[in-house]
Each structure stands twice: as C-alpha cells, then as structure tokens.
Amino acid sequence: MRQAGRHLPEYRELRGDTDVLTLCRTPELAAEIALLPVRRYDVDAAILFCDIMVPLAGIGLEVQIVKNQGPTVAEPFRDDRDLARLRPLEPEVDVPYVLETIKLLRKELRIPLIGFAGAPFTMASYLIEGGPSRDHVRTKALMHREPKTWDRLMSALGDLVLTFLRHQVEAGAQAVQLFDSWAGTLGPDDYERFVLPTSRRILAGLEDLEVPRIHFGVGTGELLALMRAAGADVVGVDWRTPIDVAWERIGPAAGVQGNLDPAACLGPWESVERKATDVLRKVGGRPGHVFNLGHGVLPETSPEILARLVDLVHERTARTATREDHA
Numbered sequence: 365m366r367q368a369g370r371h372l373p374e375y376r377e378l379r380g381d382t383d384v385l386t387l388c389r390t391p392e393l394a395a396e397i398a399l400l401p402v403r404r405y406d407v408d409a410a411i412l413f414c415d416i417m418v419p420l421a422g423i424g425l426e427v428q429i430v431k432n433q434g435p436t437v438a439e440p441f442r443d444d445r446d447l448a449r450l451r452p453l454e455p456e457v458d459v460p461y462v463l464e465t466i467k468l469l470r471k472e473l474r475i476p477l478i479g480f481a482g483a484p485f486t487m488a489s490y491l492i493e494g495g496p497s498r499d500h501v502r503t504k505a506l507m508h509r510e511p512k513t514w515d516r517l518m519s520a521l522g523d524l525v526l527t528f529l530r531h532q533v534e535a536g537a538q539a540v541q542l543f544d545s546w547a548g549t550l551g552p553d554d555y556e557r558f559v560l561p562t563s564r565r566i567l568a569g570l571e572d573l574e575v576p577r578i579h580f581g582v583g584t585g586e587l588l589a590l591m592r593a594a595g596a597d598v599v600g601v602d603w604r605t606p607i608d609v610a611w612e613r614i615g616p617a618a619g620v621q622g623n624l625d626p627a628a629c630l631g632p633w634e635s636v637e638r639k640a641t642d643v644l645r646k647v648g649g650r651p652g653h654v655f656n657l658g659h660g661v662l663p664e665t666s667p668e669i670l671a672r673l674v675d676l677v678h679e680r681t682a683r684t685a686t687r688e689d690h691a
C-alpha cells in the first residue's frame with residue numbers, strides 16, 4: 365500500500381519531478397522503485413509498483429495523479445452515455461509496461477511478488493467524483509438513482525479488473541491484492557447489493573490460477589464477513605477493528621492481513637513495539653496471519669522504525685513457531 369512512497373529518501377530522489385503514471389509506464393524505473401523497500405527491509409513479499417488508475421489511463425481516459433491529492437479524472441462519469449468510454453482492456457497493447465515490470469521484478473526477486481488492482485467500486489468512485497472524495501455522495505447517488513447504469517458500470521470495470529489481474533499473474537505475479545479501499549463508505553446492505561457480486565465474479569475468475577487472493581478496504585469492520593464471502597483467501601483489515609475480532613468475523617478458514625495503525629509508526633520505538641506486540645498477541649500465533657500495516661505507510665514515517673518493526677515481527681513469530689515445534 366504505497367509502501368514505496370514518499371517516506372523513502374531514495375524514492376523521492378529517483379522520482380524527482382516525474383509523475384506517478386510516467387513512473388508506472390517506465391518498466392526499469394517502476395521495477396527499481398518496487399525493489400527499494402525490499403533492499404531496505406527484510407520483508408517477506410514485494411508489491412508491484414503501479415497504481416489503481418493505470419488500467420483506466422490505459423484505455424484512454426484522461427487520468428492524472430496529483431501530488432498530495434490523489435487521482436483525478438478530467439471528465440467524470442455522469443450517466444449511461446459515459447459507459448461507451450470504458451472499452452475492454454487489452455493488457456499487451458494498453459498496459460504492456462506493467463507486464464514488463466513484473467517480468468523484470470521476477471528476475472530480481474527472491475521473495476514473492478504481489479500484483480494488484482483497484483476494485484470496481486473504488487475505481488468507480490474516482491471516475492464519478494472526478495477525484496478523491498470524503499463521502500462519495502455522487503457515487504452513491506448514481507448507485508441509488510440509476511441502478512441499471514451502476515450495474516453496467518460495475519460489469520465493465522469487473523471485466524477490466526479481471527483481465528488485468530489474470531495478465532499480471534500470467535506475467536509472473538505470485539499473489540494478487542484487490543484494493544477496495546473506499547468500500548467502507550457503504551453499509552452492509554448496499555455493499556452486498558451493489559459491490560459484492562462484481563468482486564465475487566473477479567475473485568472467482570482468478571481461482572484457476574491458484575494464487576492467493578487478498579481483498580482489502582479501509583473502514584470495513586462491518587463488511588469483513590462479506591468481503592470474505594466475495595471469495596478472498598486473505599482479508600486485509602485496517603486498524604479500527606481489533607484483529608482477533610476481525611478474524612472472528614472473517615471466519616477460521618481465511619487468512620487475515622493487518623493491522624497496525626500506520627500512524628502508530630510515527631511514535632517512538634517503545635510505543636511501536638508495544639502496539640505491534642499487541643497485534644501479535646491478539647493473533648496468538650494462529651497460522652494464516654500476514655503481519656502488515658492497516659493501510660499505507662505515511663510519508664512522515666522513519667525508515668529506521670520500519671526496519672526495526674520488520675525485524676521485531678520476524679523475531680517474535682519465529683519464536684512462536686519454535687514454541688509450536690516443541691509442543
């Protein structure tokens with residue numbers, strides 16, 4: 365989750381004034397950026413450097429990623445007529461650089477590479493709002509006023525996301541993460557009616573590729589069981605729900621990823637250690653936990669703190685494994 369972002373001085377240096385979409389379109393640079401956190405930290409997996417808006421830019425929409433703001437869309441979606449602008453994605457033609465970046469990364473990495481895409485609801489929110497939004501009122505208005513248009517929009521974005529993720533796996537991605545970052549803005553009923561069916565179709569459409577499917581959103585405490593029901597092998601949890609409570613909701617058969625508050629990493633080491641230990645204590649050594657932050661690394665985060673955090677998790681979880689070995 366934007367872990368390669370602004371908290372690393374070497375990222376800021378590499379990036380200079382180049383915008384994010386240009387970085388994504390330049391395989392050598394994108395691969396190098398994805399490797400930066402891997403070189404610094406002893407992490408167990410790497411994430412592709414890309415952005416959720418890349419496939420939309422790839423089919424010709426006028427998308428920008430504005431610094432300190434986020435993605436913007438020049439002509440936001442308003443009604444049925446805009447659906448014609450969502451043509452099918454042909455990854456080899458429209459986003460060949462993403463597939464090339466994955467191939468470059470696989471040559472360099474000795475840890476698994478996670479590919480990703482934005483989920484249809486989260487992408488739709490940028491398309492309809494025209495940029496980041498606090499309450500997603502326009503998105504919800506379209507959903508409730510024009511449910512048929514909404515369903516067609518979800519269907520087109522569902523096709524695009526599924527095609528994109530399948531090509532990422534075929535190019536070498538060893539796990540996929542579907543980011544429905546802003547789904548938590550919905551209550552469970554609307555999530556189930558307007559979002560879940562498309563997410564379910566995408567996740568089911570990946571099943572034969574036999575890679576772990578991670579599904580994540582922010583503020584989704586009340587949606588966790590539904591996100592699992594959508595077909596995720598692993599459900600990502602932000603910091604608002606204690607991880608043991610989250611796992612109860614998700615059920616024992618799925619993995620859980622999370623859930624240290626990224627802001628906790630801004631504190632002194634003693635408090636980071638206490639908070640991280642608390643997450644591990646709540647998990648209690650259950651297999652299937654992927655330790656992670658509950659959302660992206662904040663730009664103000666010190667790399668030294670993250671390096672210590674990664675080492676702490678390795679030490680503590682290795683100890684749990686040893687204890688089990690002797691049990």
Ligand code: CP3
Pocket residue numbers: 365366367368369370379384411412413414415416417429430431432433434435480482543545660
């Ligand atoms: O960890 C990584 O760096 C991997 C690459 C990655 C990026 N975006 C590159 C990026 C990933 C996994 C994303 C996903 C993404 N992008 C999501 C889903 C995950 C999440 O964070 O919830 C969303 C919602 C976006 C849309 C987006 N892109 C936002 C909201 C922003 C922040 C804008 C800002 O400046 O605050 C971006 C920009 C972005 N995408 C950056 C990176 C590294 C920051 C780039 C910079 O300013 O240098």
